[in-house]
Amino acid sequence: xxxxxQKGIEVYNWFEQRLGLGTPAIxxxxxEVPENTSSWWYVFGSAATVLxxxxxxxxxxxxxxxxxxxxxxxxxxxxxxxxxxxxxxxxAMHGWGSDFMIAIVLIHMAQVFLFGAYKFPxxxxxxxxxFLLLLTxxxxxxxxxxxxxxxxxxGLGIGASIVSxxxxxxxxxVDLMLGGPIIAGPTLTRFFALHVxxxxxxxxxxxxxxxxxxxxxxxxxxxxxxxxxRKSTYVREYHSPRRPASPSCRTPxxxxxxxxxxxxxxxxxxxxxxxxxxxxxxxxxxxFKRRPSPILPFSGSMPSSPTCRQASRPRSCSxxxxxxxxxxxxxx
Amino acid sequence: VPNNDENTRRSNAMNPNxxxxxxxxxxxxxxxxxxxxxxxRRAFLFKLSLLAxxxxxxxxxxxxxxYLLGPSIxxxxxxxxxxxxxxxxxxPEGETRLVxxxxxxxxxxxxQTGDVPCWVRRVSGSTFQVFAIxxxxxxxxxxxxxxxxxxLCPCHGGAYYADGTRASGPPERGLFEYEHRVxxxxxxxxxxxxxxxxxxxxxxPPLTQLTGASSAKRLSALEQPKxxxxxxxx
Numbered sequence: 001x002x003x004x005x006q007k008g009i010e011v012y013n014w015f016e017q018r019l020g021l022g023t024p025a026i027x028x029x030x031x032e033v034p035e036n037t038s039s040w041w042y043v044f045g046s047a048a049t050v051l052x053x054x055x056x057x058x059x060x061x062x063x064x065x066x067x068x069x070x071x072x073x074x075x076x077x078x079x080x081x082x083x084x085x086x087x088x089x090x091x092a093m094h095g096w097g098s099d100f101m102i103a104i105v106l107i108h109m110a111q112v113f114l115f116g117a118y119k120f121p122x123x124x125x126x127x128x129x130x131f132l133l134l135l136t137x138x139x140x141x142x143x144x145x146x147x148x149x150x151x152x153x154x155g156l157g158i159g160a161s162i163v164s165x166x167x168x169x170x171x172x173x174v175d176l177m178l179g180g181p182i183i184a185g186p187t188l189t190r191f192f193a194l195h196v197x198x199x200x201x202x203x204x205x206x207x208x209x210x211x212x213x214x215x216x217x218x219x220x221x222x223x224x225x226x227x228x229x230r231k232s233t234y235v236r237e238y239h240s241p242r243r244p245a246s247p248s249c250r251t252p253x254x255x256x257x258x259x260x261x262x263x264x265x266x267x268x269x270x271x272x273x274x275x276x277x278x279x280x281x282x283x284x285x286x287x288f289k290r291r292p293s294p295i296l297p298f299s300g301s302m303p304s305s306p307t308c309r310q311a312s313r314p315r316s317c318s319x320x321x322x323x324x325x326x327x328x329x330x331x332x
Numbered sequence: 333v334p335n336n337d338e339n340t341r342r343s344n345a346m347n348p349n350x351x352x353x354x355x356x357x358x359x360x361x362x363x364x365x366x367x368x369x370x371x372x373r374r375a376f377l378f379k380l381s382l383l384a385x386x387x388x389x390x391x392x393x394x395x396x397x398x399y400l401l402g403p404s405i406x407x408x409x410x411x412x413x414x415x416x417x418x419x420x421x422x423x424p425e426g427e428t429r430l431v432x433x434x435x436x437x438x439x440x441x442x443x444q445t446g447d448v449p450c451w452v453r454r455v456s457g458s459t460f461q462v463f464a465i466x467x468x469x470x471x472x473x474x475x476x477x478x479x480x481x482x483x484l485c486p487c488h489g490g491a492y493y494a495d496g497t498r499a500s501g502p503p504e505r506g507l508f509e510y511e512h513r514v515x516x517x518x519x520x521x522x523x524x525x526x527x528x529x530x531x532x533x534x535x536x537p538p539l540t541q542l543t544g545a546s547s548a549k550r551l552s553a554l555e556q557p558k559x560x561x562x563x564x565x566x
Contacts, residue, residue: 071443153445157471157526158487164528171530172404179403181525182435184442186403 028215036222041115044108045214051101052207055139056200058094066146068192070185073148098140105136117220120231125213128206135203142195148188156183412436412511412524417462419517423454428476428494436524448523450510451476451483453494460519463496464508464527471528474507483507
């Protein structure tokens with residue numbers, strides 16, 4: 001058994017040496033967050049992502065049977081429901097999953113709004129999130145079209161009537177949407193392409209950007225009455241160490257590539273040098289704890305992070321997962 | 333580092349008469365100047381390759397965009413064609429009936445969606461009105477209620493009188509009408525395209541909101557439909 005484990009580690013290291021994706025992924029997964037953010041209020045983004053993965057998987061499985069032809073779409077779904085083992089169940093999962101995804105995305109949006117998490121420096125995360133909501137709604141609309149039942153047909157008629165009201169180019173837009181003079185075969189195939197290729201591609205790319213920014217900018221702090229998050233003091237408060245790193249916080253030379261020794265905020269030096277900061281008493285509650293990471297198969301064998309992973313670690317260490325030890329060990 | 337280069341270059345430019353004691357340094361400075369202003373062979377070839385790639389992209393974009401926009405720039409898709417709805421005997425005078433027709437433009441895999449319904453109202457003799465099924469508001473299928481003599485839309489409560497004019501609800505105009513003609517013993521309509529506000533398939537003028545006394549007059553007029561021709565009973 002130990003031999004097997006050793007073998008597994010060797011295989012992992014073989015890939016890791018070439019790919020180099022494991023270490024950043026593990027660092028991202030185990031990065032520290034403020035303790036007061038371990039709340040269910042922060043779960044909806046992850047929940048929406050889980051539902052997205054579920055929708056992709058069930059969608060691929062439905063596409064094994066579904067026939068995107070106006071004359072056959074509905075009957076292929078009847079076949080799926082009644083003749084394919086558990087076909088009805090997967091179709092129901094996909095249908096209910098879409099309802100749940102819209103609900104969760106809306107709750108996520110409400111939470112982000114109420115927590116003020118859309119403010120600096122996460123404006124672009126919010127803006128992309130708005131597009132993600134629109135894309136999710138687009139997936140729901142194009143998805144219900146694929147049933148090609150009465151609801152789909154007259155729903156398309158409503159869509160065409162809305163589009164026809166666009167000034168000047170309404171007529172050509174209706175033709176573009178329907179793919180022909182009436183709601184028929186070409187309409188279904190283009191909505192199939194939208195639902196299966198176009199919108200999911202854009203959606204996944206934007207989810208990637210959205211997640212990248214969550215990791216890069218850190219999770220937003222729990223909002224507290226009276227504690228104003230100001231753009232002018234944000235970088236100093238949240239991205240620079242308040243006290244010098246403890247003596248134990250030293251990385252052995254050579255462990256860290258020089259490329260990592262850079263600031264989290266190299267381009268915004270002006271932002272960190274104005275206005276008074278929050279009184280010291282208000283930040284005593286914000287201690288850090290390490291969240292257990294579910295995706296660490298070989299954490300024991302990996303080069304562990306420096307010993308600065310302590311409760312006294314400055315908050316900047318938590319905010320930039322790709323540079324977990326650069327700030328706390330090397331900044332002045 | 334770039335700033336230092338910039339300063340060196342600028343100071344050289346400001347003092348052109350300053351003697352350069354080291355020839356190597358002068359050559360290097362010249363090379364950096366060329367590089368920084370972008371007038372090197374490398375920069376030229378890079379820009380040329382950008383241009384070539386752009387040209388290839390533009391050539392490829394023409395068929396792709398043409399293919400995508402095909403349905404909206406196709407000329408024959410905007411034209412309706414004349415099709416037969418059925419013999420005149422199918423349509424009793426004074427009644428409004430639902431008729432299905434096969435759309436003149438279909439594909440082999442359209443299935444039932446190639447069938448389009450419409451409402452045929454035979455006023456009298458050879459006087460017909462053929463209404464599209466689609467509500468003028470958002471395209472939902474209107475239904476004829478013979479007892480109340482109204483077309484009603486199930487979606488948002490749009491209502492139309494027997495002659496297709498708007499009675500109530502969100503539609504801003506009357507029902508769309510197909511052009512029709514009586515050819516021998518059959519009724520023909522010009523169809524092919526889903527009627528929307530953009531294509532304006534109606535021959536009726538847009539209607540105004542009924543207000544005040546005029547609405548009462550209109551309603552009383554509907555109680556006794558005025559004859560369309562001198563001899564027909566209406």
